[in-house]
Amino acid sequence: MELETSYTFDAAHRIRGHAGKCAGLHGHTYRLELTVSAERLDPLGMVMDFEDLRELVRKAVLDRWDHATLLAADDPLAEAIASVQHEAPDRVVRLDGHPTAERLTREAWSAIERALPAHVRIERVAIRETPTSGSALARLRP
Ligand SMILES: [Zn+2]
Numbered sequence: 001m002e003l004e005t006s007y008t009f010d011a012a013h014r015i016r017g018h019a020g021k022c023a024g025l026h027g028h029t030y031r032l033e034l035t036v037s038a039e040r041l042d043p044l045g046m047v048m049d050f051e052d053l054r055e056l057v058r059k060a061v062l063d064r065w066d067h068a069t070l071l072a073a074d075d076p077l078a079e080a081i082a083s084v085q086h087e088a089p090d091r092v093v094r095l096d097g098h099p100t101a102e103r104l105t106r107e108a109w110s111a112i113e114r115a116l117p118a119h120v121r122i123e124r125v126a127i128r129e130t131p132t133s134g135s136a137l138a139r140l141r142p
Contacts, residue, residue: 002037002123003047007057009066013099016075025069025077028129032061032108033136035124036116048120060111067091070099101127101135109137 009030015022034057038047071078073094082092097103105127113122121139128134 001041001047002035003050003053004033004035005050005053005057006034007032007054007062009062011065011068011070013070014075014077015098015100016072016077017098030065030104031126031128031134032057033124033126033128034108034112034122035138036120037123038120040119048117056115057112060115061108064090064093065104068093070095070104072096072098101129101133105135105137 009032010027011030012025012027014025017023034053036047036053041047067088068091069078069081070093071081073096075094078092078094082089085091095103095107105125108127109122109125112125116122124136124138126134126136
């Protein structure tokens with residue numbers, strides 16, 4: 001049985017070296033879609049409690065990325081913003097590569113997978129930058 005949830009967060013990013021408009025700092029209201037599953041339901045008939053899953057996703061992903069600037073670790077803009085944004089030093093997130101939807105999808109997958117209870121499996125994560133564009137990663141079915 002699968003459980004599907006979605007979340008939104010607001011963040012800025014840029015793709016340094018991009019030939020088009022994504023090279024400039026800009027923001028999205030991102031949408032994170034998550035599907036998890038369990039072989040058997042718990043005594044209440046649930047894969048897991050929606051609120052527990054929300055709390056888990058909030059701690060694993062949203063608390064770090066919401067209202068943050070997501071940049072590649074070697075992007076000089078990261079240091080520049082951090083040096084003047086003293087009120088929120090943790091709101092510049094340095095990623096191990098360009099902050100594309102694809103990378104955010106992988107990062108979200110890893111962070112959520114680590115936090116899930118043992119009986120719950122991650123099945124799919126999608127990160128949408130706009131209603132029509134995004135990235136998804138799904139477990140391969142045998
Ligand atoms: Zn963008």
